[in-house]
Amino acid sequence: MTETVGATKPPGLVDSYRGMGRFLVLWAGQMFSLVGNSMTRFAFIFYVFHTTGSAANVTLVALFSFLPKMLASPTAGYLVDRLNDKVALLITDLGTGLVILVPGFLYFSGGLQLWQLYIASAVAGAIEAFQYPAFSAALTTLVSKPQLAKANSLLSAARSGADLAGPVCAGMLLSLGSLGLVFVVDAITSFIAVITVVLIPIATRASVGEPRIRFWEKQLTGLRWIWAHPPLRFLALMFFVVNLAGAFGQVIMQPMVLARSGGSSATLSVVLACVGAGGIIGGFAVSAWGGPTHKVRGLLLGLLAVSVLGQIGLGLSGNIVGWCITGFLNSACVIVINTCNQVVWQVNVPTELLGKVFGGFVFLAQLSVPIAIALAGPLADHIFEPWARSASADRLGWSALVGSGPGAGMATMLVIAGTLGTLCGVLGLMSRSLRQLGVSTQAALAESDKQ
Structure with a gap:
């Protein structure tokens, strides 16, 4: 040939x-x-x-x-x-x-x-x-x-x-x-x-003139910029809810595995190894692939996959095989979400404001995490674990899905968290603001390809 x-x-x-x-x-x-x-x-x-x-x-x-x-x-x-x-x-x-x-x-x-x-x-x-x-x-x-x-x-x-x-x-x-x-x-x-930072040259980004305002007001520049741009504001607030659900899952997953495996540290170690392997393999795979072409759509589909497979699936699984598979898939899909999200912000925010806006995004998106950390334990111990072992859970048929032994209440919390994440993903796919954000992101990436 x-x-x-x-x-x-x-x-x-x-x-x-x-x-x-x-x-x-x-x-x-x-x-x-x-x-x-x-x-x-x-x-x-x-x-x-x-x-x-x-x-x-x-x-x-x-x-x-x-x-x-x-x-x-x-x-x-x-x-x-x-x-x-x-x-x-x-x-x-x-x-x-x-x-x-x-x-x-x-x-x-x-x-x-x-x-x-x-x-x-x-x-x-x-x-x-x-x-x-x-x-x-x-x-x-x-x-x-x-x-x-x-x-x-x-x-x-x-x-x-x-x-x-x-x-x-x-x-x-x-x-x-x-x-x-x-x-x-x-x-x-x-x-x-x-x-490595000392040895490698890093170009200085363009700076922008600032009005004479108090220092604490300057710190709000990134938050104000996000709030003034509805598509990115919607995305940041969506991550507030998603991280609330995700933090619940992260806090509850380890004690749930221990409770449902009879306190086996070996089982937990294997599950955590699979979770870590999913992130590593997923990261290198997405890097070689380049990620989804449509970043906003890829982010939302990744969110649906994490919610359904990584949280609902993890809650409904009752053995080490299920926990390992769902944990691996969860970590791999999180890589897709984070990669797409980073690119969306990097190409839609003016270069001179990237630090301020990323700082504001972290604050908004992670504001819900300490709430989840503080509430997850008490909710599991005093509400969901007792309810999962009650007659009402059995009458509703819920025990047939997640069981009724130790850890069933925490599994229920994972299913609820995954359902919340799924709703966020569906609403995101229906959102006009995020569709506009997807268009602007693709336009910016297409323009850079021409240069």
Whole structure:
């Protein structure tokens, strides 16, 4: 067979990553840092539970880490645009590395106390608020618009890989009897990330003049911009509801598996490994594929898949095979959602406002997460678990779907959360605002292809 003269071959997989060298170096550095952060989170939880035996104290660690990160997001987004992306990334990596050395020093000196871990978690969380807006904004200068989906999915794969590798690595170090060694390794990984940020040039995004207003008003710039653009406002508010349902599922999934498996830690470990594998494989698969062509539609279809397969399916499954399959699919589909969502914001927001707007989006979208964390446990213990074992659940036929033993109430909560997510996906597909957003996104991506 002869080739047609002048014909061009379609770009191969390797060719599609051409020009992404700077991003890939930064990505590798951030992956080390994410693994270190995941190790420390696991070590904090292990230490607190081992020391106090209290699940409530473990929940406090998560809240002390998450709340400052969420509340600081608008301020971090504003400062990212003022400082430039390179400085913001250095603040994140260097700051978390230095903060984690403090509990490490206290541990080796024999003076580590519980309240000090709470403070370290809060300070590290506030510093990490810079990472999402800084890296999301920097991507627009590191790769071309057609490559944004590849880059965003690789970042999601790195986070999933860190969530899987972090506890494993921390567990190995803790088995040696040294919590302090986990802190040291985390600090080293942060400094590796710092080196990559220092070595790689990151272009400065265009800045925009600002009126003379008070500092606290400047922090609201991103939120005001989102509110002034109905399609993106609708998307942010939809994520508020979706994250409420998703956080319920995330908090409830692990105790549900333990309750329904007779407290088997081995079963939970296998399920969590499948969840992590789904995120890793999904991230690399979406990166190679490039993600759905229509980003908004792909986001909404991914949401439907997560809600139906990952939450309703997980709640209705009653054995390790079902939990592993639904957990794997859930994580893989979340990658599609996050990748499409990132691209939508990156191509529809003016470059000079990306930090502020991403900070505002994080604040709006994750405002519901602490609500879910605070309510999930009491709702499971005092309402859904007792009801699932009651005669009324049996009369309604619900027990035939989820069972009536331990964990049935938490399975019911997963089904409810998945139903809420499904409704959001259906309403999103029917929304005129999101259809307009899909059109503007495709137009921006098509324009970049011509350049």
